[in-house]
Amino acid sequence: MSSEDHAMNPDMNHGTNDAMNDDNAHELDVLLARAISGDDAALAEVRARGASDPAVLEELAMWQADELRLVRVARELEATANRVEAPHAHPRAVRRAGLGWAAAAAIALAWFAQSSFSRNGSGDNASPRASVAGVSGGFASADDAFDAYVAKARQEGVVTGDVAPPTIVRSRELGDGQGFEVIVVRQVYERRVAPQVIRFAPSGETGRMRPVVIRPRTDLVR
């Protein structure tokens, strides 16, 4: 029995009936797992036990069905893996089409936000305002400003759906009972309309990724 078994089952050493049953159940699981993985001796043991306890054979059949489920997973993982080739451009310049659109959308959003700021804000660096959504200043805290931004952005239809709670990126204990420093990332899905977008596409003989400006079609019929 490995040390992990004892760690996972601290009652194992106490010799109670429950602990003994757990031991027996685990021993059967190990036997079944060996049989499923192709161990002929284990399979013979399972068959021998099944002669007096048909439930063991039933269990083997169900584990076999689970193994066949995993075969399907294997096919999908193989198909997924075979689609991914090592990138030829510099890794930092590599983008999949999907992520390239995300990068382009980020650039367009930054442009749009800058435009909004120049319309709504005074651009006074001495007293910067959080006015991405045209919300005025004078908040007691950054959290109040954020909540007000979300509320205003919902009104304008910029934010739709739920705003995900902050996601913890990392944390560390500060010591001396001061608590923990937690680094979080807030993500808000915004809907924006951009006049054009930029996509990264390979070009030239080297296939180097370069930005390409995409302008809207005028013949798109909805």
Added chain:
Amino acid sequence: MLNSEPRRVLTTMASQLPKSTAPQAADAGAGDSFAGDVLSLAKAREEAKLFERAARGDRAAIDEVWRVNRRWIAAVLAAHAPRGVDVEDLLQEVAATLVAKHGHIRDTASLRGWLRVVAINAARMAARSKSIERRSLRAVADGAAQTRVEREPVARNAAAAADTMALVARIPPIYAEPLLLQSTQGLTQRQLATLLDVPETTIETRLARARRMLRQLAAEAERAAERTKTNQDG
């Protein structure tokens, strides 16, 4: 109590189950990182030359090293990535890291250990940041199918695989990883013990626990489906 005929059928099925149910490599010649771990001298020299070339930055060699290892890395990612995170995206990250840090390619053992750490870190970052586009295995297959002119029956397999992966995602990675590596890549307990750097007895325990958990989760899902069906019919 089962009569003797079904018992014979069950044990016959079990004896016919191949030692490894992992599918054969689709691209012949790409090889498999774990195939023939006990290498002949000639093969060992060949592999050493490949690694030398890859470590020096030879693109063809790096590509070959990636192709040989990508399938088992996909299994590691699937075990550690949270549900809904795109394994294909994470594979791209790992591939990019391999290209950027090809100097790590020295020998098989150190390469596998390093790639596994890179893959696990990528999966954990995905779980923390949640900034990667959330797509299930089903959507990955759908996306691949949509690039074709017509949808193929492969989407059905993808849907079934996605259901199973949803169950596997509920198993702690410490158990899910050896399970997927054994079932999808055909790794032996010895190979798993070397890769995960734990004793073989620990691997045996983890595999047994993983399969027991999968069985329990599958049984719960079956019961839930039955209840839903009963409610709908009633």
